[in-house]
Amino acid sequence: MTSQARSAGTFALPGTDIRLNRMGYGAMQLAGKGVFGPPRDRDAAIAVLREAIAQGVNHIDTSDFYGPHVTNQIIREALQPYPADLTIVTKVGAKRGSDGSWNRADSAEDLTAAVHDNLRNLGLEQLAVVNYRAMGAREGHGVAEGSIAPQFETLARLREQGLIRHLGVSTVTPAQIREAQAIAPVVCVQNQYNLAHRHDDAMIDDLAAQGIAYVPYFPLGGFSPLQSSRLDEAAKKLALAPMQVALAWLLQRAPNILLIPGTASLAHLHDNLKAGDVTLPAEILAELDKVAS
Numbered sequence: 132m133t134s135q136a137r138s139a140g141t142f143a144l145p146g147t148d149i150r151l152n153r154m155g156y157g158a159m160q161l162a163g164k165g166v167f168g169p170p171r172d173r174d175a176a177i178a179v180l181r182e183a184i185a186q187g188v189n190h191i192d193t194s195d196f197y198g199p200h201v202t203n204q205i206i207r208e209a210l211q212p213y214p215a216d217l218t219i220v221t222k223v224g225a226k227r228g229s230d231g232s233w234n235r236a237d238s239a240e241d242l243t244a245a246v247h248d249n250l251r252n253l254g255l256e257q258l259a260v261v262n263y264r265a266m267g268a269r270e271g272h273g274v275a276e277g278s279i280a281p282q283f284e285t286l287a288r289l290r291e292q293g294l295i296r297h298l299g300v301s302t303v304t305p306a307q308i309r310e311a312q313a314i315a316p317v318v319c320v321q322n323q324y325n326l327a328h329r330h331d332d333a334m335i336d337d338l339a340a341q342g343i344a345y346v347p348y349f350p351l352g353g354f355s356p357l358q359s360s361r362l363d364e365a366a367k368k369l370a371l372a373p374m375q376v377a378l379a380w381l382l383q384r385a386p387n388i389l390l391i392p393g394t395a396s397l398a399h400l401h402d403n404l405k406a407g408d409v410t411l412p413a414e415i416l417a418e419l420d421k422v423a424s
């Protein structure tokens with residue numbers, strides 16, 4: 132069996148028996164347009180998931196609010212019975228309106244219902260990792276200070292009940308991470324970060340020192356794909372695609388960075404996995420460092 136996803140190395144989630152290949156897969160693109168409703172081609176979505184596993188991916192990021200429900204149901208259909216080494220990481224804290232809007236849903240009842248939705252739609256008895264996704268900022272993907280203790284305490288209780296093995300946090304500030312850590316161990320942090328959006332540089336280094344995984348979302352720019360003449364120039368020099376260079380840069384940025392690029396395309400999946408083989412030379416790294424400035 133091929134093992135493209137393993138070439139980028141592995142990372143052990145702290146205090147767990149979970150070792151993830153640093154190159155994983157984000158499932159958000161598998162739902163319909165606007166991450167709402169079913170995909171145009173369900174068989175194609177299933178094929179992407181199966182190919183990711185065949186290529187050695189053992190870390191899939193999802194949420195029951197993708198679709199909603201649709202993405203988890205596709206994951207279940209494509210991959211059950213799940214490979215023993217597969218870790219599915221999900222997130223709770225939001226729910227979708229009937230118009231596709233993304234709304235905060237973080238009462239104890241909301242969070243408990245979301246955990247049960249994930250269990251049911253993924254066909255699991257226990258969720259391996261659940262991120263509490265803070266919805267503090269009005270604009271959606273920005274962070275906002277404010278206590279996340281009540282929400283994280285709810286998830287810690289669900290963990291004690293055995294519905295969740297490990298916890299993480301998403302779209303959070305350093306103070307919110309510390310607040311969560313005082314309640315229960317945090318194994319991963321998922322925030323927006325990429326070559327052009329580097330607000331979390333200091334946080335990444337701090338988490339690396341603690342052995343905690345940092346999982347950047349929108350590694351390729353998300354809804355606004357990365358566009359940079361410096362990135363294009365670097366890719367040209369290396370005879371690679373710009374998105375491969377952007378992923379390779381993240382892998383080289385810090386050892387605790389785990390990648391979950393999202394795609395609904397088999398060709399892009401293969402391109403992205405190949406980024407794990409790339410070592411960027413120092414002069415290219417120096418050029419790419421200027422993209423954010």
Ligand SMILES: NC(=O)c1ccc[n+]([C@@H]2O[C@H](COP(=O)([O-])OP(=O)(O)OC[C@H]3O[C@@H](n4cnc5c(N)ncnc54)[C@H](OP(=O)(O)O)[C@@H]3O)[C@@H](O)[C@H]2O)c1
Pocket residue numbers: 156157158159160192193222264301302321322347348349350351352353354356372374375391392393394395396398399400402403
């Ligand atoms: N915690 C959170 O709040 C949060 C928020 C957003 C996302 N996430 C997670 O993070 C994952 C990654 O984020 P994302 O999927 O939104 O954004 P992303 O990985 O930055 O970019 C995905 C976009 O890039 C395109 N793409 C992927 N590979 C490509 C390639 N090799 N060449 C050209 N285009 C390519 C995809 O289109 P194609 O389908 O055409 O390839 C899609 O439009 C998500 O899947 C989700 O699991 C978490």
